[in-house]
Amino acid sequence: MHTIVIADHGFITHERSLTHRLLVGLADEGIRVRCAIPRSLLESIELDVITEVVGYEDRGLMLSRSARVTRLLNELRALDPDSPPIDLVHIFGGSAWGFGVELARRTDAVAVLEVWRPGLVERARALRSGDARVAFFAPAPGIERALLREGAGLLVRLTPWGVHIPKSPHPILREDRVASVMLAGSGRSAAEFSAAFQGACDVIAQRDDTMLFVDADAALRAGLWKHARAKGVLDRLSLIDAAEERRDLVVRADILLYPDCRGEQRTLLLDAMANGMAIIANADPMVAALVPDQTARVLTDPSPETWQAELQHMLDFPDEARALGRSARERVRNEFPASKHIRAVIEAYEWLTNPSVIPF
Structure with missing residues (x-):
């Protein structure tokens, strides 16, 4: 399985640790994964992963989107000419949705849209009506329910986020300090x-x-x-x-x-x-x-x-x-352990790429 993870400026800035855990977890499970973040952040955002992290042009008129997607595809192919076809494009951050869906459409991959806030739910119905293959991941049951209320035909999976648990908790409100x-x-x-x-x-x-x-x-x-x-x-x-x-x-x-x-x-x-x-x-x-x-x-x-x-x-x-x-x-x-999130994402990926289950 080959996945491209795309994050927009706001998401990768606030959720760098989540992105790191996802990339590491997917790679550990044998999934071919690469990550694209805004080119302007390549020098300042350190994901510390062995997978390839490339930049994409996140700014530009809608008319330039196709050309910007082409540039990213050319860069990915140059990095690994023998790379297998892309199966999924997993998109984090609403401002990257259009770019990511276009990338998925161009590569005949499934676009997976992470709906991390309710404001993105309203955009789901419009995206369903296009010619791309689109699915939605909800990190919380409330968002999952909101997506399902948008109507029949939306492909929705619950994939709760998680974090690593330190070996010991931080001691709070100690008497010897402010x-x-x-x-x-x-x-x-x-x-x-x-x-x-x-x-x-x-x-x-x-x-x-x-x-x-x-x-x-x-x-x-x-x-x-x-x-x-x-x-x-x-x-x-x-x-x-x-x-x-x-x-x-x-x-x-x-x-x-x-x-x-x-x-x-x-x-x-x-x-x-x-x-x-x-x-x-x-x-x-x-x-x-x-x-x-x-x-x-x-x-x-x-x-x-x-x-x-x-x-x-x-x-x-x-x-x-x-x-x-x-x-x-x-x-x-x-x-909410990180391992549970990774497991939920992988199971959802397998569900989406099984033609007997999801007849796109």
Whole structure:
């Protein structure tokens, strides 16, 4: 089996670890896999895999798409003239869908579209009506159900994402050090992100034993500094550039505040759970890993006052926070290990390439 994995700029930036695990896992199972990422990122994104990683031109008018696909195909053929035909093109990131589907059509491969957020569901029906062979992978049951509601004829497989579980959890809320709180997410849910930020600032304004770290990109989108300045907490506030790319820093914190509630699937949340962090999050029925009082404190009324109360309680009762972190870690170990994701993807690939099962 021969697969091309394509990721767009946003996806490979935020989910580099997921892409790495997938490429390694597929190769370990004997699948011929190569990866294409935007050419502009080839020097800055290190996937650390033995498989070939090539660049493609992700920018250009729609009229230039065919020429850009041709350039990628020529480069792939030049790297390995004897390579077998491509069976599947697995596409991550909505801005790469059109490019990837065209690549699949040109090579008579199956286009596999990863639907990692609900906003992509609406595009599924239109893609089904083209002349390409198209299937959809859903990393969460809620997205799977949304795709199936789009109507009969969509080929949908549930392939839950997973992460590696460290041998031991990160010790949180130790008495011998300042508590660290990480506010992370996309920042596109600006009102929700701002509410979490205000609540956290109100907490650290009352205590000198806590630091707040904020994803810089998300903070910029949500415009947060007025409240922090008014509360006089700028000296206990620190920005982290590209937090989702720097998971090692995120998982060293004690508590994760996760206000996103747009149904987007992100392994940042799974990594935090796998490391035993205590999590406070907005309710999001599309995110299967958020289980109230088992993996996180889940807020149904995410006002600044609610964020403040929940964070204050977690800092005041560290044993409860540690127990929540341990519970989340076990849930991820049982339901969201990386090996389970790889297995689900391979089974779906085999299903799609079996002509007796899927008569394209």
